[in-house]
Amino acid sequence: MKKLGLWIYDFYTYIFDSSKNPLRHIPDPPSRMFIMMILAFMWSGAFAVYLGSIAYFGISIAAHIILLLMFFFTAAVFYDAEKNQSSWLLKLRKDQRK
Incomplete structure (x- = not known):
């Protein structure tokens, strides 16, 4: 069960984490976000068509966005904290290693 x-x-992180999926090769984070939003919009449309109702389309898009x-x-926030060596992030990393 643990293996599953x-x-x-x-699988989830490979799809939704832009630092692990193929979009990681795009150096600009806002560009990655824009592409992820376009993909979310397209998948929302695909699910709305699959469910047979355009009413689900708006709800699905809103949830994805x-x-x-x-x-x-x-x-x-995490990127900025790491870049600025914020003390709360260093404490969090230190606590994680224990």
């Missing part, structure tokens, strides 16, 4: 859980987690914005906002 790790496989799902690895909110999740992507939060992911990239969090990544930007």
Whole structure:
């Protein structure tokens, strides 16, 4: 069961973590975010068509965009903290090693 859980987690991070998926080769994070949002928009459309209702399209797009914005906002905060050697990030890393 643990192996299946790790496989799902690895698959999820490969798709949604732009530092691990093929988009990592694009050096500009805002460009990566834009491409991820376009992909989310397209997948939302595909699921709406699959479910047979355009009503799901708006809900799906909103959910995807909110999740992507939060992911990239969090990544930007961590990137900025690491770049500036913020004390809270150093403490978090130190606690993680224990």
